[in-house]
Amino acid sequence: MPAFQQSRVPIEELTKEERRRRFDHILFPYTKEEAVAEAQRCLQCAMPYCVQACPITQDCKGYIAQVAKGDFDGAARVTLLGNPLATVLCKSCYHYCEEDCVKKDRGEPIAIRHLKRASLEFGNSSLAYVPMPSRGEKVAVVGGGPAGLMATWELCLRGYSVTLYEEKPFLGGQMETIPKYHLDGDELATDLARFRNFDLKIITGMKAGVDFKPEELLKQGYLAVYLALGASAPGRIKVPGEELPGVFHALPFLLAANKNPESFLGRRNRTTVVIGGGDVAMDAARSCVRFFPGYKTTVLYRRGREDMPATSEESEGSDIEGVEFRWWRAPVRILGTDHVEGVEVQRTELGPPDEKGRRKVITIPGTEEIIPCDTVIIAAGQVADLEGLPAELDLKTPRGWPEGKGEGWATGVEGIFASGNKSIVFAMSAGTKAAEAIDAYIAKKLGREPIPRPDPFGAPEPAQIYPEGYGEPSWVL
Numbered sequence: 001m002p003a004f005q006q007s008r009v010p011i012e013e014l015t016k017e018e019r020r021r022r023f024d025h026i027l028f029p030y031t032k033e034e035a036v037a038e039a040q041r042c043l044q045c046a047m048p049y050c051v052q053a054c055p056i057t058q059d060c061k062g063y064i065a066q067v068a069k070g071d072f073d074g075a076a077r078v079t080l081l082g083n084p085l086a087t088v089l090c091k092s093c094y095h096y097c098e099e100d101c102v103k104k105d106r107g108e109p110i111a112i113r114h115l116k117r118a119s120l121e122f123g124n125s126s127l128a129y130v131p132m133p134s135r136g137e138k139v140a141v142v143g144g145g146p147a148g149l150m151a152t153w154e155l156c157l158r159g160y161s162v163t164l165y166e167e168k169p170f171l172g173g174q175m176e177t178i179p180k181y182h183l184d185g186d187e188l189a190t191d192l193a194r195f196r197n198f199d200l201k202i203i204t205g206m207k208a209g210v211d212f213k214p215e216e217l218l219k220q221g222y223l224a225v226y227l228a229l230g231a232s233a234p235g236r237i238k239v240p241g242e243e244l245p246g247v248f249h250a251l252p253f254l255l256a257a258n259k260n261p262e263s264f265l266g267r268r269n270r271t272t273v274v275i276g277g278g279d280v281a282m283d284a285a286r287s288c289v290r291f292f293p294g295y296k297t298t299v300l301y302r303r304g305r306e307d308m309p310a311t312s313e314e315s316e317g318s319d320i321e322g323v324e325f326r327w328w329r330a331p332v333r334i335l336g337t338d339h340v341e342g343v344e345v346q347r348t349e350l351g352p353p354d355e356k357g358r359r360k361v362i363t364i365p366g367t368e369e370i371i372p373c374d375t376v377i378i379a380a381g382q383v384a385d386l387e388g389l390p391a392e393l394d395l396k397t398p399r400g401w402p403e404g405k406g407e408g409w410a411t412g413v414e415g416i417f418a419s420g421n422k423s424i425v426f427a428m429s430a431g432t433k434a435a436e437a438i439d440a441y442i443a444k445k446l447g448r449e450p451i452p453r454p455d456p457f458g459a460p461e462p463a464q465i466y467p468e469g470y471g472e473p474s475w476v477l
């Protein structure tokens with residue numbers, strides 16, 4: 001397909017009916033021929049805005065060039081060079097790159113995420129990363145989500161000996177709650193298999209602050225500690241009835257939906273109200289559509305459709321699958337005695353501007369109505385769980401996840417760093433920056449220069465983190 005072609009090579013999807021019944025991945029992969037044709041639409045821009053928009057500066061321009069030539073092994077290698085969670089991201093990334101692709105100006109952006117998938121599915125993607133020889137210098141990473149995993153990759157490549165602590169019995173963090181229609185297989189295990197040559201010890205089922213003290217690790221020979229704890233506790237809406245049987249918070253609901261789906265197939269739990277307007281609310285609603293076919297799933301949001309923070313991919317997916325929306329509604333109480341029977345809501349509108357000029361949502365008295373249901377899922381954001389962690393860390397949590405206030409997210413305790421972020425690829429970027437800060441901290445302490453990221457596959461030259469033509473990033477962490 002010539003480069004001037006403005007329409008994307010179509011990506012086949014499950015039909016609406018199939019989507020309502022099945023948790024299978026919605027998008028079918030490209031064939032080799034389709035992938036090559038889509039890649040040939042790319043202009044190979046001298047200034048690759050796609051790369052600048054990617055929080056990990058993935059060289060997507062580079063792997064697209066390889067796919068365009070039909071060299072899928074080459075494409076897989078380029079993909080994996082800067083992206084250790086590529087198998088996960090090729091199906092679940094919010095593809096910030098595509099927003100900035102120049103082809104979008106006059107047509108459809110290149111299907112950058114889907115071409116990543118083609119490069120890994122058709123190319124040799126079982127390569128193992130090649131770390132620098134381990135010097136035995138110990139660093140502890142706490143939290144096995146994308147931020148912690150990315151920092152682990154960065155540090156192990158540089159020859160550090162990493163111990164990764166995780167509270168849950170499995171790694172992945174919030175990625176483990178992503179429904180199967182986005183991540184339907186062993187994507188994370190596939191990615192982690194490439195870590196097999198690292199000097200890495202994984203300890204699960206250990207909660208920092210409760211089962212061990214992160215500050216004690218520094219006395220046990222660890223040179224630094226990275227807390228990548230995410231926002232793993234569910235936010236509450238604090239209305240009467242929130243504790244009733246039949247009320248779930250989205251995070252534990254979606255985790256159970258993935259790990260133990262049978263538990264939701266009982267006689268009750270069918271007609272559902274989901275409270276919230278973000279991606280997690282959409283994931284909860286779209287999961288309910290699949291669990292309880294034929295029963296109504298309603299999303300309740302206190303602002304209008306255009307204000308919903310959910311990505312268009314998620315909100316349009318919800319529309320297609322038959323989720324109903326009630327905008328400009330706020331929950332007043334959840335009704336029921338021994339089980340949920342409905343949600344009482346009030347209409348909302350925008351009130352006068354506050355001192356920052358922002359118009360807050362206010363409820364309108366006398367507009368109460370009841371939405372009958374037997375299940376309520378609350379997707380009101382997530383908050384950090386700081387149980388048992390010392391106040392000296394002086395963490396801030398304005399965006400949910402805990403962060404250190406210092407340079408490179410250094411916390412109030414010397415040698416301990418903390419960060420996270422809002423999506424997988426942004427959390428990975430945070431993991432990279434934290435690993436660089438940790439490396440610089442240790443280098444200074446040991447009287448040597450920081451170690452640039454080595455080539456992940458063992459080539460003698462350091463990795464080229466910013467591909468040719470890269471300018472200023474179009475994102476901030």
Ligand SMILES: Cc1cc2nc3c(=O)[nH]c(=O)nc-3n(C[C@H](O)[C@H](O)[C@H](O)COP(=O)(O)OP(=O)(O)OC[C@H]3O[C@@H](n4cnc5c(N)ncnc54)[C@H](O)[C@@H]3O)c2cc1C
Pocket residue numbers: 092093094142143144145146147148165166167168171172173174175177178179182206207208209228229230231232251254279280283385401419420421422423424425427
């Ligand atoms: C339902 C859902 C769907 C999503 N879908 C997408 C998507 O499609 N695409 C996308 O890009 N992003 C998605 N996200 C967002 C993305 O998953 C998160 O932004 C990302 O996982 C955050 O990474 P993190 O490493 O900062 O934190 P987390 O992923 O939360 O990882 C933190 C880890 O630390 C562990 N931990 C916490 N406290 C302790 C402690 N005291 N001791 C030991 N371990 C601890 C936790 O158990 C967890 O494993 C989704 C999130 C949810 C909830």
Ligand code: SF4
Pocket residue numbers: 053054055056058060089093094095096097098112113116425
């Ligand atoms: S990781 Fe995400 S943002 Fe980066 S190139 Fe891939 S799809 Fe785009």
Ligand code: SF4
Pocket residue numbers: 041042043044045048049050051061064100101102103110112
């Ligand atoms: S911005 Fe779009 S057209 Fe340009 S290199 Fe990136 S993917 Fe290709």
